[in-house]
Amino acid sequence: MPKLTVVVPAYNESEGLREFHARLAAVLDRLDLDTEVLYVDDGSRDDTWAVMCALRDADARVSTLRLSRNFGKELALTAGLDHVDADAAVVIDADLQDPPELIPTFVRHWREGYDVVYGTRASRAGETGFKKMTASGFYRVMERLSSTPIPRDTGDFRLISRRALAALGQVRERQRFMKGLFTWVGFRQVAVVYHRDPRHAGETKWNYWKLWNFAIDGITSFSSAPLKLATYIGLAASLVAFGFALWVLGKALLFGDPVRGYPSLMVVVLFLGGLQLMALGVIGEYLGRLYVESKQRPLYLVDEYHPSVG
Secondary structure, three states, X not given: OOEEXXXXXXXXXXXXXXXXHHHHHHHHHOOOOXXXXXXXXXXXXXXXXXXXXXXXXXXXXXXXXXXXXXOOHHHHHHHHHHOOOOOEEEEOOOOOOOOHHHHHHHHHHHHOOOOEEEEEEEEEOOOOHHHHHHHHHHHHHHHHHOOOOOOOOEEEEEXXXXXXXXXXXXOOOOOOOHHHHHHHOOOOEEEEEEEEOOOOOOOOOOOHHHHHHHHHHHHHHHOOXXXXXXXXXXXXXXXXXXXXXXXXXXXXXXXXXOOOOHHHHHHHHHHHHHHHHHHHHHHHHHHHHHHHHHHOOOOOOEEEEEOOOO
């Protein structure tokens, strides 16, 4: 019988983990597959690990993996997928915003021959209008900047076949943007549209600062457009400055006007200095990522791993 592993990365999700597992187990019971659930504790500070261990004791299908510290969701997800030994894997968060009841639909498309079946959000309940607007803007910016076609309004909730998992396992970059990597591996992919529910319990771990840094990671991982943009802005500023210098020189030679305007001169100097610092900042973002990659540190470290006994 084909085997399906559900990978659930979690950080401080103890409040809703039991309810999540109850809904997930009810779905898995109806599947004609050999199923397993792999919970990944990304260095939680609450009793998430204790709840995971209790779920493992109560359900023989449950495996638990604990990282040595908080490495972030992208690396926790990578750790979970690295420990999958199945014909397919489903990635889902533990906050119940993505409904486990959609997994049978994913499985049906997988059996039709698709290697990646991803959930696309038609709506995002429980989120502020500002967050919805910024999320929508981010996906559309990525669509324009990246040569890899990253689906709009699509998170990590998806099913991945064995050969897509094997391809993904070959990608060991440290600055990981999993939404892009899932698409980058290629193979046959299909979307399943659904309505996202509000968080069941607890609070989101993603504040706007973390989301901003996450967006930068995504853009720099899959596009060199910011570097090109800095070049074009610098070139345009240089042409404007050169034209302005010719105008001032011609005016002084033809009309004998003295060169004056200290405030305007300061504005121009500060404007050009700001452009230069911005360009250096863009270069620094890419250079910093090269520095991290060059150190070749492990992506994550495992504290404990307990495979299922089912």
